[in-house]
Amino acid sequence: xxxxxxxxxxxxxxxxxxxxxxxxxxxxxxxxxxxxxxxxxxxxxxxxxxxxxxxxxxxxxxxxxxxxxxxxxxxxxxxxxxxxxxxxxxxxxxxxxxxxxxxxxxxxxxxxxxxxxxxxxxxxxxxxxxxxxxxxxxxxxxxxxxxxxxxxxxxxxxxxxxxxxxxxxxxxxxxxxxxxxxxxxxxxxxxxxxxxxxxxxxxxxxxxxxxxxxxxxxxxxxxxxxxxxxxxxxxxxxxxxxxxxxxxxxxxxxxxxxxxxxxxxxxxxxxxxxxxxxxxxxxxxxxxxxxxxxxxxxxxxxxxxxxxxxxxxxxxxxxxxxxxxxxxxxxxxxxxxxxxxxxxxxxxxxxxxxxxxxxxxxxxxxxxxxxxxxxxxxxxx
Numbered sequence: 001x002x003x004x005x006x007x008x009x010x011x012x013x014x015x016x017x018x019x020x021x022x023x024x025x026x027x028x029x030x031x032x033x034x035x036x037x038x039x040x041x042x043x044x045x046x047x048x049x050x051x052x053x054x055x056x057x058x059x060x061x062x063x064x065x066x067x068x069x070x071x072x073x074x075x076x077x078x079x080x081x082x083x084x085x086x087x088x089x090x091x092x093x094x095x096x097x098x099x100x101x102x103x104x105x106x107x108x109x110x111x112x113x114x115x116x117x118x119x120x121x122x123x124x125x126x127x128x129x130x131x132x133x134x135x136x137x138x139x140x141x142x143x144x145x146x147x148x149x150x151x152x153x154x155x156x157x158x159x160x161x162x163x164x165x166x167x168x169x170x171x172x173x174x175x176x177x178x179x180x181x182x183x184x185x186x187x188x189x190x191x192x193x194x195x196x197x198x199x200x201x202x203x204x205x206x207x208x209x210x211x212x213x214x215x216x217x218x219x220x221x222x223x224x225x226x227x228x229x230x231x232x233x234x235x236x237x238x239x240x241x242x243x244x245x246x247x248x249x250x251x252x253x254x255x256x257x258x259x260x261x262x263x264x265x266x267x268x269x270x271x272x273x274x275x276x277x278x279x280x281x282x283x284x285x286x287x288x289x290x291x292x293x294x295x296x297x298x299x300x301x302x303x304x305x306x307x308x309x310x311x312x313x314x315x316x317x318x319x320x321x322x323x324x325x326x327x328x329x330x331x332x333x334x335x336x337x338x339x340x341x342x343x344x345x346x347x348x349x350x351x352x353x354x355x356x357x358x359x360x361x362x363x364x365x366x367x368x369x370x371x372x373x374x375x376x377x378x379x380x381x
Contacts, residue, residue, distance in 0.1 A: 047144025101262025103277025152201030161215030161239030304335025
């Protein structure tokens with residue numbers, strides 16, 4: 001009924017009135033297009049900063065380390081734990097660690113609490129990971145050419161990948177009498193993002209994400225989704241990890257996951273585990289169109305991202321080839337890209353044996369296809 005009345009009203013309009021109505025509708029459509037960003041809009045990286053082993057304190061020093069081929073892996077520093085007392089090459093030795101190696105940050109205790117308006121007592125109870133996030137996020141905004149204190153009350157989001165809480169356990173080990181008012185706020189993983197939003201007055205979403213080894217990637221994935229939906233207009237995203245206590249290394253040693261020689265050998269038949277490392281990295285993200293309009297220095301563009309879970313595999317820590325193939329295809333679809341084969345590693349298929357349950361050998365060809373898709377994606381970048 002309503003549509004019939006609308007058509008009758010249109011039939012009663014003259015040519016000039018129809019032209020004016022068409023122009024008005026076009027203007028409204030353009031306004032709506034600006035208000036609702038495209039779902040698959042590319043995301044621009046406009047600033048970054050980092051702290052990594054090897055005295056890396058900026059993107060520039062990180063590049064110099066990579067260009068020079070510097071090996072930043074070292075023995076566990078004495079201020080973490082007594083490596084000589086805890087090391088045992090036998091990964092099954094109880095209470096021992098099967099490696100002496102890792103990637104460690106220098107001067108971890110350094111922190112200018114006064115600069116961030118934090119009292120010395122509160123700063124002493126802050127997890128070093130929280131301190132790093134504040135410092136590196138501030139530097140990332142400066143790297144983007146923005147005044148960090150210029151985003152108060154803005155729709156700016158914070159997304160931090162974090163999965164370690166060693167500092168809390170170290171502080172709590174002193175007994176109930178050592179617990180004060182700052183232990184909870186200084187140790188909760190949610191505060192790694194919440195404190196940054198509080199400090200800068202940001203009113204977008206603020207999330208701390210723990211998905212183990214993929215925490216930083218998922219933080220950036222969520223930041224991109226928030227920007228594309230219009231929930232955020234700018235986002236700080238990244239991750240942090242600090243190794244302060246030996247217990248996690250012990251359990252990983254018992255699981256035979258630690259590389260005894262301190263070297264990751266990806267896609268290599270000699271691969272015998274991985275190497276834990278510390279660091280913090282943050283990027284400043286904007287929708288590409290917004291970054292271009294603002295004249296930002298665009299360092300890189302994220303055209304597609306996706307997330308999923310392996311589901312069932314041969315073990316909870318083992319990958320699932322078909323699931324990994326699916327998420328890569330999803331990311332390529334968001335980016336509207338078609339992968340092309342430019343390289344293939346024979347060790348990829350060897351590594352994917354973990355992803356093939358013994359009861360499902362018939363799935364091997366599909367897992368091999370997953371390996372090829374992964375190589376295509378890494379080559380296309």
